[in-house]
Amino acid sequence: MTTLRSSSPWRLTASGLAKLGLNGRALVIAVPMIWLLVFFLIPFLVVLKISVAEPMIARPPYSPLFIEGQDGWSIKATLGNYAYLFEDSLYINAYLSSIKIAFFSTVFSLLIGYPMAYYIARSPEPKRSLLLILIVLPFWTSFLLRVYAWIGILKGKGVLNAFLLKLGVINEPLIIMQTDIAVYIGIVYTYLPFMILPLYANLVKLDDALLEASADLGAGPISTFFRITIPLSLPGIVAGSMLVFIPAIGEFVIPALLGGPDTLMIGKVLWTEFFSNRDWPVASAVAIAMLVLLVIPIMLLRLAQSKQGDSA
Amino acid sequence: MKRGLFLPVVSIFGFLFLYVPIVSLVIFSFNKSKLVTVWGGWSTKWYGELLNDPQILGAAWISLKIGVVSATLATVLGTIAAMVLTRFGRVRGRGLLTGMVTAPLVMPEVITGLSLLLLFVAMEASFGWPAGRGMLTIIIAHTTFCMAYVAVVVQSRLTDMDDAIEEAAADLGARPVRVFFDITLPMIAPALISGWLLSFTLSLDDLVIASFVSGPGASTLPMVIFSKVRLGVTPEINALATLIVVVVAVGISISWFFMRKRVKT
Incomplete structure (x- = not known):
């Protein structure tokens, strides 16, 4: 970590975040990373999940993948x-x-x-x-x-x-x-x-x-x-x-x-x-x-x- | 090497192939007759009808708003991604980020559209956001695929750029944030502008992704055009196309003029 100069507007936030174990660098990387994970990668997992579901007359019109039964959770998938x-x-x-x-x-x-x-x-x-x-x-x-x-x-x-x-x-x-x-x-x-x-x-x-x-x-x-x-x-x-x-x-x-x-x-x-x-x-x-x-x-x-x- | 006629002839044919449809759109936008092949004389009545069509004007307004917001968001996010990929060295997750930045460029639109819609539906069912679909969901979708284009454009500019100036600023004691805003940003500004314009154009033109993620009440211009055009040729749409061609031609000429000027000085 580099030392912080006084009068820097970034000082307070930067030192606060550093205490949390985060630095500016990690934050900068996190912004595009999280956006793409949420809106690009995860959607594919959702598609994959729904492709093994059954169509249902419901909103949304497919059966859930995880079903909560009496003996805990179970997975219901179909090819x-x-x-x-x-x-x-x-x-x-x-x-x-x-x-x-x-x-x-x-x-x-x-x-x-x-x-x-x-x-x-x-x-x-x-x-x-x-x-x-x-x-x-x-x-x-x-x-x-x-x-x-x-x-x-x-x-x-x-x-x-x-x-x-x-x-x-x-x-x-x-x-x-x-x-x-x-x-x-x-x-x-x-x-x-x-x-x-x-x-x-x-x-x-x-x-x-x-x-x-x-x-x-x-x-x-x-x-x-x-x-x-x-x-x-x-x-x-x-x-x-x-x-x-x-x-x-x-x-x-x-x-x-x-x-x-x-x-x-x-x-x-x-x-x-x-x-x-x-x-x-x-x-x-x-x-x-x-x-x-x-x-x-x-x-x-x-x-x-x-x-x-x-x-x- | 002897140069025959083959290359110029094929090239002329190729350029004709690229431009005949555009030219025919422009010519028939001034046709008085509603039928394409029947020339009924020159007329500008389709432009009048276009400017009095509340459906097209409303959709154009929605598309412009979506275009400006998504292009701006995409430019910010795409620039950050490009900085991480070119200036941060070997950070954890670099490979994953590279893959996620370039993949949207080659992903078929039907898949991007379907996958985002299914995500939005699943998110709404799980924690109630985004509530319903409309402008917000289209903006998120457009930002996602446009930021990939911005990242590529900015990345190539950052790679070509001499980073000695940035290093000099850092050696003189400037903090990374200051180096970015005082040195890097002004130097990559042209790439940011072309990235923004590219994103704006892509957003304005997108039919498939917007159709998937849109909801009632948020019909974008391409969606309205598509529903009209499916029923056949509509001279009003020709008029709209002509206006777009004129705007683009003027824009490209202006940027070409400025680029030539900069090269000369």
Whole structure:
């Protein structure tokens, strides 16, 4: 402990707390720690608890975990909600369909995002800064409204169909709205900047000397790209891909607005289970199942981010 | 290396993809006709309707209040968390704090929303607080996920910053609190401002978490927009979107102008 100077306004409180065995340092650490414990970590334990409860017509609508009986406390838990997820094909289909949609959206984002990130990273200043701002700018406008904009573009009598009909490319309107294609477009559109930014951060550090050395040793541009550029930018590729894949898995707004009634996504199922069916235990079990699915992608993301950090 | 046309062409296509929806929103907000493809001539009547819609205005007011309070709380808490993680060395619980600070960034919104709601319900059942759900619960939820963003922004600023000045102040006898307010805080101020703005934007834009933790009487702007938009295209919402785009574009231009000025001097 450092000595306290007189006339310090902190003196009284600090010395008082020191007597209690607390110092300012511990207090400073405690503030964010307690907030996150209470409002981030404990909620997951509550979800876990309710996922093994039984639905009840009560307030709140689930059975208690601890029951006070005549011979003390007992625990009442059931895995019925998880078994239910396996019995009803709706949940398994939603699970698989979420993985499929998230996976292909990630691939499309990478195919568009990689060339864009490469182009921006190789642009001279101030063009580079300007292009970067253009990538980040949509972040600051409403996500909900940008997804909504696609309804006007994709629907039967929307902008896209009117444009293509006028050009004579198609004879009758394309049906895109309320299909999985609209969901893909929405996800790629929303998360493309998340793919581009880590790729850019990686590619901008790429040493030109390595590319020149490869060319000097006789490799063509394509061979150099696949053998030098891609392996060196792997942390950026993984980080960007996970930043698209993870939110896409739990996405609700995009399938709700652009998808059709048969677009199955796990985030939408959780929402319906909670708000329409009011089955809190099953909704909790769906949330836990979704978390389990995300464990590996989240670990991959952290690994890629620490690699990115090391090379900086 | 020979540079072909491939990169610029893909990039132009990509930027068009990002901006065509926004531009179409703006154009159709001035369309007289209610139908999207039928151009009925220029009109500003949807702006008039927007400004006379008490439901949207009320929700916008609620969202602004929630946004200001949660962004401010998130900035304070996120900055403290960033200080602990960068300046306190190996303290007990550091690993746990790191995990809890970064996890909300990748957590799907439906899970965050559901888990917080279940917590609030369980807390109310156990000791009666928070009584009911509404603005307070939304503020707590938004503060929690926004503080993660603030912590990341401030942490990177603190890591880049030269801590020799802080050490010099400490050597000259300044107490840690004084060092923080006199030296550290002014130096990380730009990060605090961008963290606050980011939190404010995220709070204003959140639909999923607010829908879970809100109660009757506290409908935020995204909740009202979502319920209107589900029924189809509404030109009034286009007008609202245009206003948001204008505010953001002006804000970004101003901050870009000041950043360029600072770099020059």
